[in-house]
Amino acid sequence: KNCFTPLPPLSSQKLGFFLVSFGFIWGMMLLHFTIQQRVTHESSAQLRMQILDLSKRYIKALAEENQSVMDGPYVGTMTAYGDALCDNWMVLIFQADTRVPNNLNCCALMMFSTLFLSVCADLLNGAQEKCExxxxxxxxxxxxxxxxxxxxxxxxxxxxxxxxxxxxxxxxxxxxxxxxxxxxxxxxxKNNADEADRNTQMEIRTSFEELYRVMSWREEFRWMMLRIKRMEEPWVSAVRSLATKQNLNNHKRKKVLVHLGLLTKESGFKIAENAFSGGPLGELVQWSDLITTLYLLGHDIRISASLAELKEIMKKVMGNKSSCPTKGDKVVELIYIDIVGLAQFKKTLGPSWVHYQCMLRVLDSFGTEPEFNHAHYAQSKGHKTPWGKWNPYPHTPDNSFLGFVVEQHLNASDVKHIDDIKRQNQSLVYGKVDNFWKDKKKYLDIIHSYMEVHGTVHGTSTVHLPAYVKNHGILRGRDLQFLLRETKLFVGLSFPYEGPAPLEAIANGCAFLNPRFDPPKSSKNTDFFKGKPTLRELTSQHPYAEVYIGRPHVWTVNIDDPAEVENAIKAILSQKIEPYLPYEFTCEGMLQRVNAFIKNQDFCHGQVMWPPLSAMQVKLAPAGKSCKQVCQEQQLICEPSFFQHLNKDKDLFRYGVECKTVESTSDIVVPAFSESVRHCVFQSDLLLFSCAGAHQSLTRICPCRDYMKGQVALCKDCL
Incomplete structure (x- = not known):
């Protein structure tokens, strides 16, 4: 008998009802769970958006409340764009929040947001810590x-x-x-340009092909190009030699503009046209040597000798009339120019020329002193000539000594036989113009009593030449070299001043008879110097030869004193004088000097780090003496860049000068002090620091430095 009574079978209708009811309940539970999850997710997103929105509103509110704050540390780059920048940061936070998994981003982003809001608040409240x-x-x-x-x-x-x-x-x-x-x-x-500088390092050149291509199409450059071609071999040899002594390839290659105003038609000088007929060549010598130096050192040079060329080179910046520099790549980084060219440059660029002042290197044979180069001060002193600043000789140290190369006109074959040439008992007079010989017969008669007198006077007019003079006329360079090799004495006539010819004569073994000027010649007593931007006093026809070469090569005499002239001639004839050329007038010396200037002379970035302060030696100039004189007497040279380090009482105290009272003034003869009352006077206008000038009652404080023998422009630690 069965224990269980079997259930009656379910009808299809009841089974359907049961399945529908179960599905409904399951669906409702699933729907409830899904809704709950969705509500939770949307609520967190909404909260997050609310936080971000409130944060942005907080930043904007701070900005509005702090509109008048103008001294915060980040103001120059932050507050002008602060609202937009903070807003962008908040967007980035939101974007990050949508990408980072929920289990990682919540706490991290909240901490970042809090820190960010704190930073923004500090910015807008003018926090000071980073603008110290x-x-x-x-x-x-x-x-x-x-x-x-x-x-x-x-x-x-x-x-x-x-x-x-x-x-x-x-x-x-x-x-x-x-x-x-x-x-x-x-x-x-640091600016990206700093990185770019490292990618434009210069490499020395040993081929002139590119330079000849640039210069050959201008007739104005013909004389300079012929000089460069004559000297090509020694130039290439020199740059290779210098490269073995110092690294020439780890410096920035600069964009250099060379504008020769003296060769432009507008100048009216016609120097290029007269170069082959006895015209002045000194400027062309210096320009050709400078161009060669810049080219061989590997810089990118552009040469201009017309206003059209100048405008073409500078066209990118000619329209800039604002007080700020033009943005973007620099058209030029260094500009070599002359006085005429500077006036043309100013006119071409208009007001924007001031942005290039620090790049200018003005070639000036006379040497502009600071008091002539400062418009207001010059006007107060009645000066009218604002010239400056690079010289063929080391004049007043307020200028830089650019120099030139003394040409050796001999080829390889000539050099082998040059020592076979015997010295003759003859002299050669320095003066290719007849008028230079005027009133010099008594002086020349003394010389003629000891030796033959030769000349190289140009033209047919020789009325001032004594009858005993053997005139060769204008000689080619090679022929002049051989004549100098036969000559014992090179005779100065007092004019022209400071030409290159005495150096050529000394380099060929001649002694130079150098006329002394007593009183010294200057713009105060000599028409030639009137209107020139210097009060420099020339103590002789060739001060460089007098000071930096001296005996036995240079004999500085009063040519109006027969006994002094005669004694000098006797001394010269009694000894053998070897050829001598200072290193600074060789190709290698000029390459070394100009390379040092370009590398270290940076007037566009305020800090003065060269020459190094370790080279400074402080000397005191008594009343009536200039710093130039005092330094020179100590076999040193005045260094104007050091003046700023002697322009405070604490600076002077280190050198034994105690200031009881102080004042500041704008004058070329300060810093200075009164020894009796310990009163110190300092410079208020830093553009007036000057090695020239003497005070009549105060003692000047003078920054001197040493120099390399044969390279006056560089101190012993300058390389």
Whole structure:
């Protein structure tokens, strides 16, 4: 008998009802679970968006509340764009939040958001910690430029385009990174241009092909090109020799403009046209040697000898009338120019020429002293000639000595036989123009009593030449070299001043009879120097030869004193004088000097680091003496870049000068002090520091330095 009674079978209708009911309940539970999950997810997203939105509103509120704040540390690059920048950061946070898994991003992003909001709040509240200004040592104009910017930053909208907004920090960033008057803030990222500089390193050249191609199509360059071709072999030999002594390939290759105003039609000089007929060649010698030097050192040079060429080279920046430099790649980085060319450059560029002042290297045979190169001061003293700044000889050290190369006109075959040429008992007079010989017969008669007198006077007019003179006329370079090799004495006539010929004569073994000037010649007593931008006094026809070469090669005498002239001639004839050429007038010497200038003379980035301060030797110039004189008497040279390191009482104290009272003034003879009352006078205008000039009652403080023998422009530690 069965224990269980079997259930009655389910009808299809009941089974369907049961399945539908179960499915409904399961579906409702699933729907509830899904809805709950969706609501939770949407709520977190909404909360997150609300947080971000509130954060942005908080930043904007801070910005509105702090509109007048103008001295925060980041103002120059931050507050002008602060709202947009913070807003962008919040968007980035949101984007990151949608990508990072939920189990990782919540706490991290909230912490980042909190930190970010704190930073933004600090920015907008003017936090000061990162705008603490660094030391201004080595940037003498920085403080003055900062003061100017505070008053004038609204004078041109270009300052605002560079991020200047009235804050001290924005001024400092502009003056350190755009105009380079101040040191860069330590926390600022360096400009990409710094990286680019390392990618444009120069490489020396040993072929002139490219230079000849550039110069050959201009008739104005014909004389210079002939000189370069004659000297091609010694130039190439020199650059190779120098490259073995110092690294010439690890410096930046610069874009260099060479504008020869003296060769332009507008100058009216016709120097190039007269170069082959006895015209002045000194300037062309220096320009051709400079162009050769720049080319061989590997720089990118563009040569201009017309206004059209100048405009073509500078066309990119000619339209810039703003007070700020043009953005983008520099058209040029260094400009060699003369006085005429400088006037043309200013006129061509208009007001924007000031952005290139620090790049200018002005070739000036006379040597512009600071008091002539400072418009306001020059006007106060009645001067009218703002010239300057690179010289063929080391004149007043306020200028740089560019120099030139004394040409050796002999070929390889000539050099082998040059020593076979015997010295004759003859002299050669320095003066290719008849008028130079005027009133010199008594002086020449003394010389003629001891030896033959030869000349190289140009033209048919020789009325001032004594009858006993053997005139050869204008000689080719090679023939002149052989004549000098036969000659014992090269005779100066007092004019022309400071020409290259005495150096050529000394290099060929001649002694040079150098006329002394007593009193010294200057713009105060000599028409030739009137209107020139210097008060320099020439103590002889060739001061360089007198000071830096001297006996037995150079005999400086009073040519109006027969006994002194006769004694010098006897001394010269009694000894054998070997050829001598100072290193600075050789190809290698000029390459070394110009390379050092280009590498170290940076007037566009305020800091003065060269020559090194270790070379400074402080000397005192008594009343009535200039720093140039005092340094020279100590076998040193005055170094104007060191003056700024002697322009405070604490600076002088280190050298035994105690200041009880102090004052500042704008004058070329300070810093100086009174020994009796211990009163010190300092320089208020840094452009007036000068090696020239003497004070009639105060003792001048003079920064001297040593120099390499045969290379006066460089100190012993300058390389």
């Amino acid at each position: 200004l660094p030391s201004l040592d080595g940037f003498p104009h920085c403080e003055g430029k900062l003061n100017w910017m505070k008053d004038m930053w609204r004078s041109d909208p270009c300052y605002g385009n560079y991020g200047v907004d009235g804050s001290t920090c924005s001024f400092f960033i502009y003056l350190s990174e755009v105009e380079n008057w101040c040191p860069r803030l330590p926390w600022r990222i």
